[in-house]
Amino acid sequence: xxxxxxxxxxxxxxxxxxxxxxxxxxxxxxxxxxxxxxxxxxxxxxxxxxxxxxxxxxxxxxxxxxxxxxxxxxxxxxxxxxxxxxxxxxxxxxxxxxxxxxxxxxxxxxxxxxxxxxxxxxxxxxxxxxxxxxxxxxxxxxxxxxxxxxxxxxxxxxxxxxxxxxxxxxxxxxxxxxxxxxxxxxxxxxxxxxxxxxxxxxxxxxxxxxxxxxxxxxxxxxxxxxxxxxxxxxxxxxxxxxxxxxxxxxxxxxxxxxxxxxxxxxxxxxxxxxxxxxxxxxxxxxxxxxxxxxxxxxxxxxxxxxxxxxxxxxxxxxxxxxxxxxxxxxxxxxxxxxxxxxxxxxxxxxxxxxxxxxxxxxxxx
Ligand SMILES: [Zn+2]
Numbered sequence: 265x266x267x268x269x270x271x272x273x274x275x276x277x278x279x280x281x282x283x284x285x286x287x288x289x290x291x292x293x294x295x296x297x298x299x300x301x302x303x304x305x306x307x308x309x310x311x312x313x314x315x316x317x318x319x320x321x322x323x324x325x326x327x328x329x330x331x332x333x334x335x336x337x338x339x340x341x342x343x344x345x346x347x348x349x350x351x352x353x354x355x356x357x358x359x360x361x362x363x364x365x366x367x368x369x370x371x372x373x374x375x376x377x378x379x380x381x382x383x384x385x386x387x388x389x390x391x392x393x394x395x396x397x398x399x400x401x402x403x404x405x406x407x408x409x410x411x412x413x414x415x416x417x418x419x420x421x422x423x424x425x426x427x428x429x430x431x432x433x434x435x436x437x438x439x440x441x442x443x444x445x446x447x448x449x450x451x452x453x454x455x456x457x458x459x460x461x462x463x464x465x466x467x468x469x470x471x472x473x474x475x476x477x478x479x480x481x482x483x484x485x486x487x488x489x490x491x492x493x494x495x496x497x498x499x500x501x502x503x504x505x506x507x508x509x510x511x512x513x514x515x516x517x518x519x520x521x522x523x524x525x526x527x528x529x530x531x532x533x534x535x536x537x538x539x540x541x542x543x544x545x546x547x548x549x550x551x552x553x554x555x556x557x558x559x560x561x562x563x564x565x566x567x568x569x570x571x572x573x574x575x576x577x578x579x580x581x582x583x584x585x586x587x588x589x590x591x592x593x594x595x596x597x598x599x600x601x602x603x604x605x606x607x608x609x610x611x612x613x614x615x616x617x618x619x620x621x622x623x624x625x626x627x628x629x
Contacts, residue, residue, distance in 0.1 A: 265348050267609035268602045270340035275366065275373035276306050278339040282365045285346035286313035291363075296470075298462045300380050302373035310466055311365040312474065313342075315350060319476060320360030322623035325483035326616055327364035330385050330463075330537060332371015332378065336598040337557065338486030339365060339372075340605070341612035349613055359623055362474050367463050375590040376576065377569060377597075378455070385463050387445030387456030387533060389540035396458045399446035402437055410442060411452040415579040416571040416589060426563055442566065445534040451577050453569055456535045467537075471544060480549045480626055482619040483541060486612060489565045489597045491558030494607040496615070497522050499554040501538050512551060515622040516615070521553075555615060557608045560596045568596040 272278035286293050291313040300308045326345070328338020342363050350361070366372045370380040378384055390396060403410075409429055430438060445456045460468070475481060491497050498516055502508040504523040513521045538552035559565065572593045575585035599605070 268605035270344040291315040296466045308369035313363040316360035317358045322359045322480045323478040324619045325362045327485045329366040329372045332368040334488045335372035383457035387535040388461045389537045390535045397447045399448045400441045400444045402441040416574045422567045483552045488557045490556040493558045496557045
């Protein structure tokens with residue numbers, strides 16, 4: 265199988281492929297509609313496939329599409345797993361696999377990063393007691409740059425404006441402001457929502473049952489759009505000198521596991537899914553890896569997000585910008601380049617194999 269062929273052209277195809285492959289492999293399959301429709305009127309859902317030992321002590325969770333459009337990649341890894349890599353797999357070591365397909369089906373189907381309420385779902389999982397309000401200090405000052413209230417044009421000099429802002433305020437004004445998550449601008453980039461999302465509710469109602477009595481979990485959440493092209497990094501929330509970090513580094517590579525997102529040239533976020541899952545299972549070794557696969561330079565990615573968001577909210581009827589901005593968004597998050605596609609699916613599969621191996625070793629020990 266060519267790994268590039270694991271990519272689907274749209275959400276519906278990806279979903280059908282995932283469900284069909286899961287069924288032919290004999291997985292338990294569950295479907296959770298989100299009460300939204302795609303562009304062809306199709307019902308949108310989160311689909312969950314479970315395979316392996318019925319009451320596993322060790323579980324590998326593989327999730328895709330928390331950021332909508334990024335789901336083309338995560339779904340490709342899941343489909344390649346189900347269609348090929350798990351066919352001869354026997355879970356003799358008490359390991360279970362839980363595959364969560366399209367955690368943001370709306371964004372996947374409509375080719376957006378955000379969900380049906382313009383929410384970045386990886387900023388929506390606030391911990392109990394945290395409030396859906398507030399923004400980084402400079403977001404208010406830079407709102408004019410991030411979120412202009414007009415449709416985009418193809419030749420707007422965003423890069424010049426962004427570079428001028430960086431020169432004036434420093435690069436941290438962007439990296440510590442824009443992607444952190446904000447709760448005050450519902451039409452703005454990186455909006456975390458005003459309440460728990462449908463995806464939040466579905467996970468809250470079911471994750472405990474999917475995880476069951478497992479004592480060790482490795483959860484790989486697939487993302488794209490950050491880092492060097494066709495390579496990946498694993499971001500974790502565990503403290504740098506903890507036993508969990510040590511174990512992850514030993515099993516997934518010292519250079520690849522990055523405990524401190526700021527040092528890794530990324531950023532600290534609010535409302536991330538990882539911290540929320542870990543807080544939900546305090547009695548369990550719940551290792552959460554945000555697997556980020558690089559595509560294009562970060563300013564190019566931000567520029568594409570910004571243009572698509574402007575088109576979404578401010579394009580008049582029959583304006584061309586919604587279509588070209590979505591096409592560009594797909595390209596910056598899921599490049600059409602076959603070499604990129606081959607490389608990232610291969611690396612994604614290797615990552616899942618490493619997780620199974622690491623937990624298998626733990627089960628035997
Ligand atoms: Zn992402």
